[in-house]
Amino acid sequence: xxxxxxxxxxAGPRRIEIREFPRPKIGPDDGLLRVEANGICGSDVExxxxxxxxxxxxxxxxxxxxxxxxxxxxxxAERWGVKPGDRVALEVIVPCRSCHACLTGRYQSCxxxxxxxxxxxxxxxxxxxxxxxxxxYLSPGAVLHPVDRTLPxxxxxxxxxxxxxxxxxxxxxxxxxxxxxxxLGAGQRGLACVIAARCAGAGTVIVTGLEADRHKLALARExxxxxxxxxxxxxxxxxxxxxxxxxxxxxxxxxxxxxxMATAPVTDxxxxxxxxxxxxxxxxxxxxxxxxxxxLMINRALTVVGAFGVDATAYAQAISIIESxxxxxxxxxxxxxxxxxxxxxxxxxxxxxxxxxxVHVSVHPNS
Numbered sequence: 259x260x261x262x263x264x265x266x267x268x269a270g271p272r273r274i275e276i277r278e279f280p281r282p283k284i285g286p287d288d289g290l291l292r293v294e295a296n297g298i299c300g301s302d303v304e305x306x307x308x309x310x311x312x313x314x315x316x317x318x319x320x321x322x323x324x325x326x327x328x329x330x331x332x333x334x335a336e337r338w339g340v341k342p343g344d345r346v347a348l349e350v351i352v353p354c355r356s357c358h359a360c361l362t363g364r365y366q367s368c369x370x371x372x373x374x375x376x377x378x379x380x381x382x383x384x385x386x387x388x389x390x391x392x393x394x395y396l397s398p399g400a401v402l403h404p405v406d407r408t409l410p411x412x413x414x415x416x417x418x419x420x421x422x423x424x425x426x427x428x429x430x431x432x433x434x435x436x437x438x439x440x441x442l443g444a445g446q447r448g449l450a451c452v453i454a455a456r457c458a459g460a461g462t463v464i465v466t467g468l469e470a471d472r473h474k475l476a477l478a479r480e481x482x483x484x485x486x487x488x489x490x491x492x493x494x495x496x497x498x499x500x501x502x503x504x505x506x507x508x509x510x511x512x513x514x515x516x517x518x519m520a521t522a523p524v525t526d527x528x529x530x531x532x533x534x535x536x537x538x539x540x541x542x543x544x545x546x547x548x549x550x551x552x553x554l555m556i557n558r559a560l561t562v563v564g565a566f567g568v569d570a571t572a573y574a575q576a577i578s579i580i581e582s583x584x585x586x587x588x589x590x591x592x593x594x595x596x597x598x599x600x601x602x603x604x605x606x607x608x609x610x611x612x613x614x615x616x617v618h619v620s621v622h623p624n625s
Contacts, residue, residue, distance in 0.1 A: 264623070265318045265391030266600040267380060271308025274601040275316075282384035282395050289330035289338075289396035291348070295415040295594075295620045296389030297322035298607050300445055300518045301542060302376075306604040309519065309544045314379075319600075320389025320621070321350040321376030322418040324411060328393060338402050347417040347577065348394070349401040350374050350567060365401075366569060373397060390600055392623045403573050406581045412591045415620045416450075417577050418568065420587075422540070423450025424579070425572035428458050430563045431512040431538045435459035438505055440530050441483075442466050442497070442523045443516035443541060444474040446590070446618055449481055450576075451514050453585055456482035464504060466497050466523075473615045477589060498529040508532055517541040521548045528554045528562075540565035590618045597623040 262278040269275045284290055302319055304310045327344045335341055353360050354370035375394070378387035384395050396402075405414050426447070427433050439455045441448045444467030455463050462485070465478040469491035478486055487500050501510055509532035517523045518541055527537045528551060537560055555562055568576075580587065593616055595603040600621055605611050607619045 263386050263391055263393045264597060265386050265388070266320075266597055266621075267316050268305060268319050269316045272306060272601070274306070274604070276598060277380075279380075279385045279391075281393065282386070284329045284331055286331035286333045287398040289334050290328045291323065291325040291346070291394045291396055292328040293323055293325040293389050293391060293394055293623045294345070295324050295411040295622045296320040297415045297418055298603055298619045298621065299419065299447070300607075303604050303608045304518060304542070304544060306601070307608070310542065315381060317377060317379050318386055318388030318391050319376050320391070321374070322415060323348045323375060323389030323394055324405065324415045324417065325389075325394065330396070334396070334398065340402060340404065345405045345407045345414070346402040347405050347414070347573065348375050348389070349403075349570070349573060350376060351401065352397055352399045353401070355399055366566060371399075375400075390597065390621055390623065392597070401570060403570070403577055405577055409580065410588070411622065412594055412618070412620050413580060413587050416580060416587055416590065416618060417573060419446040419618070420450045420453065420576035420579060421568040421573040422447045422565075423452070423454035424576045425568050426514055426516075426538050426540050426565045427451040427454040427512070429572060430565055431514055431536055433458040433460050433512050436461040437511040438462040438464070438508070440464045440466070440501055440510040440513045440527075441478075441516065442514065442527055443518075444471045444478055444486075445516065445518075447540070448514075448516050449474065449478055449590060449617070451516070452478050452481045452483050453579065457579065462504070464501060464510070469493070470609060474617055477617065480589065481585060497523075497526045501530045509535065511535050513537045515539050515541050519544055519546070521546055524548050525551060528558070528560060531558065531560055534559045536561045536563065538563050538565050591620070592617045593619040594625075595619070595621050596625050597621060
């Protein structure tokens with residue numbers, strides 16, 4: 259048994275260092291996860307570039323960890339209902355499980371959460387809190403979900419983006435049978451929202467993307483989108499006008515704004531929604547100021563919801579969708595990397611590597 263654990267550490271903008279940490283000693287209430295795969299998402303890329311969390315302390319990234327229980331204490335095994343060898347997916351948030359928010363089902367609002375997977379500095383012992391490591395420390399408050407071990411790891415690792423699709427489209431967006439849904443952004447979570455909307459019975463699904471996203475827009479159609487809109491380049495279309503044309507002026511019941519960093523799509527989202535419609539804002543803007551037309555929200559009687567991550571219900575439902583094998587999710591996965599290639603994985607997903615067209619990218623630290 260190795261006494262050290264290798265991990266990728268974000269040491270600064272575009273600085274990934276492979277470091278070794280002491281293998282933690284596991285007691286009765288905690289555990290150790292052998293990481294099989296960790297999906298990379300847009301927020302990881304923005305942190306890698308320094309657009310988010312710039313200048314923060316070093317940390318092990320990776321908030322989409324999938325792995326196998328390597329070691330576990332007796333009380334932890336009973337509490338989580340798992341044993342060594344079980345495959346689990348981890349949530350980002352590590353709640354206290356005892357405050358008022360946790361006890362009333364609002365654990366994402368836990369005021370006592372001091373650590374989280376993929377975001378906690380390495381100076382918080384034992385340091386290996388993120389999924390971009392050979393092993394990840396399971397603290398007593400961690401939230402685990404069992405996953406079918408017969409699934410390929412790269413597909414099982416899609417639990418996080420698909421969980422976002424379920425929560426944002428169905429739970430927060432309230433997509434119902436026959437609804438018209440507009441998804442602004444054709445990344446992993448945009449495509450996941452297409453899948454979730456189709457599962458909920460949406461009547462018409464419209465997805466926007468950039469010229470560079472044409473391969474993703476093609477996948478959106480394959481997963482159930484009825485219309486796709488390219489919003490830049492020589493063939494650019496106006497999102498709001500196109501939604502109006504498609505719907506005969508009725509506009510969309512639900513609009514999901516998922517674009518990273520760009521601010522203009524927020525206004526497009528408000529304009530593309532019908533009177534009394536719902537708008538879900540999930541695309542992080544890195545602290546940029548967004549011109550918000552509150553008159554639009556008032557006069558159109560819009561419900562505007564901020565989407566903070568994914569909760570346990572959405573994760574469980576997303577894992578059920580993956581395990582059902584109903585959708586050809588293997589078409590979403592484009593790249594697999596080892597731990598030493600973490601920085602390259604970030605750049606591939608960011609579209610910075612010529613000739614590479616990425617959709618879902620995962621790092622497999624023990625491969």
